[in-house]
Amino acid sequence: MDQLAQLVALTLAAGTPLVYAALGELVTEKSGVLNLGVEGMMLVGAVAAFAVAATTQNPWLGVLAGMAAGAALSAVFAVLALTLLSNQVATGLALSLFGIGLSAFVGLEYVAVVIEGIPPVAISGLSDLTLVGTLLFAHNPLVYLSLALFALVQWFLYRTRAGLVLRAVGESPQSAHAIGYPVLAIRYLAVLFGGACAGLAGAYLAVAYTPLWVEGMTAGRGWIALALVVFATWKPWRVLAGAYLFGGVTLAQFQAQALGLDVPSQFLSMLPYLATIAVLAIISRDAATIRLNAPASLGKPFHAAA
Amino acid sequence: MRLRLEARPEPSRVAGWLAPLIAAAATLVVGFVLFSALGKDPVQAFRAFFLKPVADLYGVSELLLKASPLMLIATGLAAGYRANVWNIGAEGQLLVGAIAGGGLALAFHDADSPLLLPAMIAAGALGGMAWAAIPAFLRTRFNANEILVSLMLVYVATHLLSWLVHGPWRDPEGFNFPQSKLFHAAATYAPLLEGTRLNGGLLVALGVVALGYLFMQKSLAGFQMRVAGLAPAAANYAGISSRRTVWLGLLGGGACAGIAGVQEAAGPVGQLLPSLSPGYGFAAIIVAFVGRLHPLGIVLASLLMSLLYLGGESAQLNLALPSAVTGLFQGTLLFFLLAADVLVHYRLRVARPAGSPAPVARAA
Numbered sequence: 001m002d003q004l005a006q007l008v009a010l011t012l013a014a015g016t017p018l019v020y021a022a023l024g025e026l027v028t029e030k031s032g033v034l035n036l037g038v039e040g041m042m043l044v045g046a047v048a049a050f051a052v053a054a055t056t057q058n059p060w061l062g063v064l065a066g067m068a069a070g071a072a073l074s075a076v077f078a079v080l081a082l083t084l085l086s087n088q089v090a091t092g093l094a095l096s097l098f099g100i101g102l103s104a105f106v107g108l109e110y111v112a113v114v115i116e117g118i119p120p121v122a123i124s125g126l127s128d129l130t131l132v133g134t135l136l137f138a139h140n141p142l143v144y145l146s147l148a149l150f151a152l153v154q155w156f157l158y159r160t161r162a163g164l165v166l167r168a169v170g171e172s173p174q175s176a177h178a179i180g181y182p183v184l185a186i187r188y189l190a191v192l193f194g195g196a197c198a199g200l201a202g203a204y205l206a207v208a209y210t211p212l213w214v215e216g217m218t219a220g221r222g223w224i225a226l227a228l229v230v231f232a233t234w235k236p237w238r239v240l241a242g243a244y245l246f247g248g249v250t251l252a253q254f255q256a257q258a259l260g261l262d263v264p265s266q267f268l269s270m271l272p273y274l275a276t277i278a279v280l281a282i283i284s285r286d287a288a289t290i291r292l293n294a295p296a297s298l299g300k301p302f303h304a305a306a
Numbered sequence: 307m308r309l310r311l312e313a314r315p316e317p318s319r320v321a322g323w324l325a326p327l328i329a330a331a332a333t334l335v336v337g338f339v340l341f342s343a344l345g346k347d348p349v350q351a352f353r354a355f356f357l358k359p360v361a362d363l364y365g366v367s368e369l370l371l372k373a374s375p376l377m378l379i380a381t382g383l384a385a386g387y388r389a390n391v392w393n394i395g396a397e398g399q400l401l402v403g404a405i406a407g408g409g410l411a412l413a414f415h416d417a418d419s420p421l422l423l424p425a426m427i428a429a430g431a432l433g434g435m436a437w438a439a440i441p442a443f444l445r446t447r448f449n450a451n452e453i454l455v456s457l458m459l460v461y462v463a464t465h466l467l468s469w470l471v472h473g474p475w476r477d478p479e480g481f482n483f484p485q486s487k488l489f490h491a492a493a494t495y496a497p498l499l500e501g502t503r504l505n506g507g508l509l510v511a512l513g514v515v516a517l518g519y520l521f522m523q524k525s526l527a528g529f530q531m532r533v534a535g536l537a538p539a540a541a542n543y544a545g546i547s548s549r550r551t552v553w554l555g556l557l558g559g560g561a562c563a564g565i566a567g568v569q570e571a572a573g574p575v576g577q578l579l580p581s582l583s584p585g586y587g588f589a590a591i592i593v594a595f596v597g598r599l600h601p602l603g604i605v606l607a608s609l610l611m612s613l614l615y616l617g618g619e620s621a622q623l624n625l626a627l628p629s630a631v632t633g634l635f636q637g638t639l640l641f642f643l644l645a646a647d648v649l650v651h652y653r654l655r656v657a658r659p660a661g662s663p664a665p666v667a668r669a670a
Contacts (some may be wrong), residue, residue, distance in 0.1 A: 016627060036453070070554020075642065079639065079645075080645055084644070084645050084647075084648040085311070085648055085651070085652065086644040086645065086647055086648065087644070087647075089392055089453070089643050090595055090640075090644060091641075093394060093591060093636060093640075094592075094640040094641055094644060095637075097591070097592065097633070097635025097637045097638075097640065098586055098633075098634070098641060099637075099639070100633060100637075101630060101631075101632070101635075101637050102633075102634055102637070103626065104628075104630035104633060105628055105630040105631055105633070105634050108628045108630060111401045117516050134412070144449075170500050183564070220457075220458070220461050221462070223454060223457050223458065224458075225658060226454060227451075227454045227458075230451065250659040257530075264469050264473060266465040266468050266469035266472070267468070267469065269464070269465050270462045270465045270466070273458040273459070273461045273462050274462060276453050276458050277440075277444070277450070277454075277459070280444075280451065280454060280455065281444045281448040281450040281455075282381070282446055282448070284449040284450040284451065285448045285449060285450075287449045290449070303311065303313065305650075
């Protein structure tokens with residue numbers, strides 16, 4: 001039973017960066033904007049978080065820096081794609097390529113640096129309660145924060161007026177504009193929120209999950225997060241479930257090694273990507289469901305004539 | 307005074323060709339600022355980055371050597387992009403092409419047939435096509451997004467190559483380094499010029515660029531792909547098969563990337579190793595856009611991108627700057643291009659203050 005609790009804890013820890021990145025992208029996409037730059041924003045968030053944590057010795061300042069860096073990079077995307085009406089697919093790709101280059105450049109000084117990361121919480125008396133303790137009270141603070149973020153996004157999108165407006169902008173920017181809502185401003189905010197979340201996802205990797213900086217350390221998680229939003233048919237709770245599913249798949253490689261399975265590590269490392277492809281194919285097969293759930297204006301630039 | 311954008315009645319051709327020049331110029335300005343910010347003398351840094359690498363014949367040959375895979379891959383990608391088929395997994399198709407062609411070289415390691423190299427190139431093209439066929443199949447059969455599938459397959463291909471050179475294909479005499487045996491002469495390109503690494507791969511690349519031009523501009527299938535990209539609804543109405551468009555776009559891109567992969571293995575590298583490609587598959591995406599998805603533009607853009615690679619290496623040697631600066635410049639270039647592209651479809655107008663009369667010319 002203890003092992004099972006351990007496995008749950010590890011799965012939550014591995015799924016958390018996907019929760020952050022995919023929830024952020026979900027909100028961005030709900031406003032009708034497709035930002036394919038998640039991988040780049042995560043990497044820049046990771047390197048910024050690590051650099052600040054290493055300089056100030058305070059990992060929490062690092063987390064803030066990661067969020068700010070992710071948001072800053074997403075602002076570049078917003079200017080290009082929203083104000084200058086560039087192709088969102090191309091701009092998102094550019095953002096990822098730029099983020100990969102920028103993080104590699106900035107990160108060079110930090111490659112062999114060791115920092116004190118954010119440790120899991122330890123509540124004396126509670127965290128040690130065998131099963132319940134490990135299940136409920138012994139995770140990283142950022143894991144709890146990701147659950148809070150999930151609740152916040154769910155509540156915001158479906159229980160608040162502002163969330164309704166955001167979704168309306170994503171469904172029909174022309175109508176929202178005609179009623180008098182500031183479509184561009186709302187989309188800017190949604191993109192910035194997505195950027196901050198991606199930065200937070202990167203920061204989690206660099207200062208909590210594995211407190212170190214390695215070039216390209218997100219290893220495609222940004223792209224998996226993008227796929228997750230599609231799997232989840234743009235529903236927050238399904239994003240959460242999908243993120244933990246993929247967290248579990250990521251763990252499979254370590255589990256197989258622990259069990260002594262004689263499979264080359266490279267094949268196990270392929271699993272998350274192959275699983276992403278498989279699930280994407282299964283979910284997308286039903287084109288009507290995707291079309292019904294996807295924000296209707298997703299990826300289309302909006303230019304208010306006059 | 308406020309500027310606002312006004313939609314042009316039709317895209318401006320002039321702006322279309324000016325945008326890459328504006329982007330290149332703006333990237334240079336950013337480079338100037340960046341070098342200054344890093345405490346380098348910007349003029350000297352510029353010379354080291356953009357002039358020194360191509361100051362002699364060897365430098366020029368290296369420029370052409372690195373431009374070859376870029377123009378090759380970008381030509382294939384551009385065909386797809388014109389039809390709104392977003393293959394961004396060229397890096398994976400490149401690696402699988404190299405695996406297929408390189409596998410042939412290793413299987414016939416002692417052969418000295420002049421047919422070996424052409425066979426490797428064919429195998430590379432098939433390998434790249436096979437890898438690109440996966441997103442094509444999943445898109446046409448299961449409606450799965452080809453951007454995500456082709457990208458996921460890059461990681462799979464990277465691990466596949468890593469496994470091969472760590473395991474079954476590792477050179478037994480390679481001191482345990484993860485690399486294959488060196489290819490023999492029959493499986494490698496001979497240099498075109500004595501004392502350089504430039505090889506016949508450039509000619510293949512130029513040939514493919516020319517073929518790509520003929521296909522896109524002169525063939526019916528190419529025309530149909532352009533229509534599918536510009537006006538999907540019209541294409542549908544005209545009975546142009548969107549499945550065929552997706553298959554053509556992805557297979558073309560895969561074949562080009564696969565050939566580029568073999569040519570790296572059979573050219574400058576001479577064996578299979580994990581670091582076979584310095585991200586050519588991704589850089590080629592930028593080349594395709596900066597080159598306006600047009601063959602001539604792609605050749606010019608590939609030279610520019612190649613110069614950024616060489617400049618990064620030179621900056622590392624001469625200025626003690628990390629070569630990662632290359633990626634930074636590549637991304638910046640694409641950003642500026644996308645920003646400048648707004649002028650293709652819109653013109654800048656100074657917004658009139660509210661309430662002031664409309665210009666006479668407009669009223670008349």
